[in-house]
Amino acid sequence: DAGVIQSPRHEVTEMGQEVTLRCKPISGHNSLFWYRQTMMRGLELLIYFNNNVPIDDSGMPEDRFSAKMPNASFSTLKIQPSEPRDSAVYFCASSRPGGAYGYTFGSGTRLTVV
Amino acid sequence: GIQVEQSPPDLILQEGANSTLRCNFSDSVNNLQWFHQNPWGQLINLFYIPSGTKQNGRLSATTVATERYSLLYISSSQTTDSGVYFCAAYTGANSKLTFGKGITLSVRP
Numbered sequence: 767d768a769g770v771i772q773s774p775r776h777e778v779t780e781m782g783q784e785v786t787l788r789c790k791p792i793s794g795h796n797s798l799f800w801y802r803q804t805m806m807r808g809l810e811l812l813i814y815f816n817n818n819v820p821i822d823d824s825g826m827p828e829d830r831f832s833a834k835m836p837n838a839s840f841s842t843l844k845i846q847p848s849e850p851r852d853s854a855v856y857f858c859a860s861s862r863p864g865g866a867y868g869y870t871f872g873s874g875t876r877l878t879v880v
Numbered sequence: 881g882i883q884v885e886q887s888p889p890d891l892i893l894q895e896g897a898n899s900t901l902r903c904n905f906s907d908s909v910n911n912l913q914w915f916h917q918n919p920w921g922q923l924i925n926l927f928y929i930p931s932g933t934k935q936n937g938r939l940s941a942t943t944v945a946t947e948r949y950s951l952l953y954i955s956s957s958q959t960t961d962s963g964v965y966f967c968a969a970y971t972g973a974n975s976k977l978t979f980g981k982g983i984t985l986s987v988r989p
Contacts, residue, residue, distance in 0.1 A: 799977070809966070809979040822976065855921060859977075865911045865970060868928030869977055874921055 791860030903967030
């Protein structure tokens with residue numbers, strides 16, 4: 767079990783550029799979550815998917831953010847255009863149906879927008 | 881949604897000491913987890929414990945679901961235990977895992 771895999775680990779980009787973060791959930795997990803961590807707001811849920819379908823995107827900050835899950839083994843979080851206030855650590859997590867046995871988090875992507 | 885509160889917010893220990901970290905939640909839960917965020921930022925799952933007691937080496941956790949709290953015990957603390965400890969909970973199959981603000985633990989040699 768390779769765990770939840772995120773890429774890249776670090777991303778530095780200029781304001782206005784498009785940023786794409788990637789996540790591969792654990793095989794057999796049907797729920798996938800994107801979280802953002804900042805000093806000010808802590809860990810906050812952005813969006814989650816069940817069986818590749820977005821269930822709740824109420825945490826997505828604004829239209830600049832979008833997320834997709836084209837299949838059970840891949841998800842992307844895109845920011846276009848990026849802004850300095852988007853700088854944060856973005857985590858992806860996955861779980862079995864109903865959250866059984868808990869959520870497993872990836873190592874995160876540290877995004878810096880300059 | 882569910883509210884998750886952790887206490888104390890900060891804790892400083894001498895190596896070898898024991899400690900208890902507390903998590904209170906505002907509603908009945910289907911899932912309660914404790915995580916350790918290490919100095920490299922990784923979120924390590926410590927326990928999945930919606931009820932009862934579990935132990936893993938020097939760490940143990942107890943959740944009393946009827947009274948809506950969970951406790952994480954660290955015995956014989958080591959400097960590698962330093963970091964932030966998060967409690968997180970959710971109330972149903974399609975609801976989000978909500979995190980507390982975390983407890984920052986510093987273990988000094």
